[in-house]
Amino acid sequence: MFVDQVQVFVKAGDGGNGIVAFRREKYEPMGGPAGGxxxxxxxxxxxxxxxxxxxxDFRYQKHFKATxxxxxMSKGMHGKNSDPLVVPVPPGTTIRNADTGDLIADLTQHKQRAxxxxxxxxxxxxxRFANARNRAPELAENGEPGEELYVKLELKVLADVGLxxxxxxxxxxxLSVVSAAKPKIADYHFTTLAPNLGMVRTEDDRSFVMADLPGLIEGAHSGVGLGHQFLRHIERTRVIVHVIDMSGLEGRDPYEDFVTINEELKQYDERLMERPQLIVANKMDMPDAEAHLELFKEQLQEDYPIFPISAVTKEGVRDLLFAIADQLEQIPKDRFETLNEEEQTDERVIYKFEKDDDTLHITRDPDGAxxxxxxxxxxxxxxTDFNRDESVRxxxxxxxxxxxxxxxRKKGxxxxDTIRLLDFEFEFIE
Structure with a gap:
C-alpha cells in the first residue's frame, strides 16, 4: 500500500532533574553542596x-517519544544524557508543523538528518547555585521539558520524469515496457491508484527515474477524481511527459485533453509550466491514430516535441527515451525544487537561535480564577521543585x-484572589 501523507506526534525527552546533596566526608562534616x-x-x-x-510504517506507529x-547524582556527578530517537523516512519527505503549517525540514538525500x-x-x-551569600543552597531545578508537537509528513516521490x-x-x-516496474494494467479507468516508479536505462547506458502518476481529470487541482492527491508528486520532476491517446476510442479530443491537463497543472502550481514538456502520441497502432495526430498538430499552437509511439508494440519508444535523456542532461537536478519562495531562501536543516517567547496571557475561568x-x-x-521552600521563593x-x-494587577x-497556572493554584497577595 502506498501512503504519502500522515500526521504523527513527536515528543523529545525531558531533561533529568538536578538534585540537592551535600558532602559529608570524614574530616569535612560541612563539605558544602554536591548535587549534580x-x-x-x-x-x-x-x-x-x-x-x-x-x-x-507511520500508519501503525503515530507516537514517537525519546527517553x-x-x-x-551526589558528589557533583552529572546524569547521563539520553540518546536521540532516530526515525527513518523515505527520500523526498517534507515535515511540517501540523498546527502552523511551517516547514521544518525537506529531506531528500540518503542519511540526511533533521x-x-x-x-x-x-x-x-x-x-550550581552556591555563591558567596548562600554557600549551602537547598535549591535544584527539575529537568526542562522536551519539545512536543504534531507534525505532518508528506512524501513527494523523487523522479526525474513524470508521466x-x-x-x-x-x-x-x-512504464512497464521501458523499466522493470510492474504496475497494474487493466482496461478500466483509475487502474493506477498510487504513483509507480521505474528505473529506465537507455541503449547508450544513460538512466533516469520515471514516475507514472494516477490519471488526472478536469478539476483535479480542487479535489476531483484521484489525481488531486498525487499532484504534489509532479513537483520534483524535471521533465513532464504528456501521454495522449490518439486512437479516439474513448471519444475524447486529444488536443482538449492536452489543454485540460496543462490547465490542471497550472492551477495546482503555476511554476510547473516552467518545466520542459514532451508530448507522447500513444496508441499509434490503432486505425484512426494518424488522422487524429495530424489534426492535433494543426491545433497545437505551442512548439512542443511530439513523439508518436505505440507502448504495446514498442514502436517509437527508443527515440522517446533518447530525447528524455538528452533533455535531462541539460537540467540540473536541483533546478526545480518547488518549495514556496519564502521557503527556498530558508536553510531548513540549519538551526537558528530563537529567543524564548516571554509573552504572558492572563484570562479568567468561569469560577473567577x-x-x-x-x-x-x-x-x-x-x-521548579515545589517540595523545597527555597525553590518556591x-x-x-x-x-x-x-x-x-x-x-x-492590571487585570484587576x-x-x-485565586491564581491558576497549569494544575497549580495559589493566592494573590499584595
Missing part, C-alpha cells in the same frame, strides 16, 4: 533511508521578574 546536574533529554531526529519508498535524561523536536536540558543541581495524462491513455503500459499561560512561565513552573522572584504581578486581581 541532570542529563539532557533525547532529541527526535528524522533521517532519510533510501530503502524506504512509502510512509506506510528522558538521567537525574543528577532535528524535529529538541530534548530538554538537564536541571541544575544545588552545586501525466487522462486515465487509460497508456502511462502504466509505457485568574489563569496565567505563556511558554516561558510554564517552562519555569515545570522546572525562587519561582516567586522569577514571576515578579517576568512582570506577572504587575500584569495581574486583588488580595486573596
Amino acid at each position: 546536574d541532570g542529563g539532557s533529554g533525547g532529541d527526535v531526529i528524522f533521517e532519510v533511508d533510501e530503502g524506504l519508498n512509502t510512509l506506510m 528522558r535524561g538521567e537525574n543528577g 532535528v524535529i523536536a529538541k530534548g530538554g536540558r538537564g536541571g541544575r543541581g544545588n552545586i 501525466v495524462g487522462f486515465p487509460s491513455v497508456g502511462k502504466s503500459t509505457l 485568574y489563569v496565567i499561560s505563556g511558554k516561558t512561565i510554564e517552562k519555569i513552573f515545570k522546572m 525562587r519561582f516567586a522572584r522569577q514571576m515578579r521578574h517576568l512582570g506577572v504581578d504587575e500584569a495581574l 486581581a486583588k488580595d486573596g
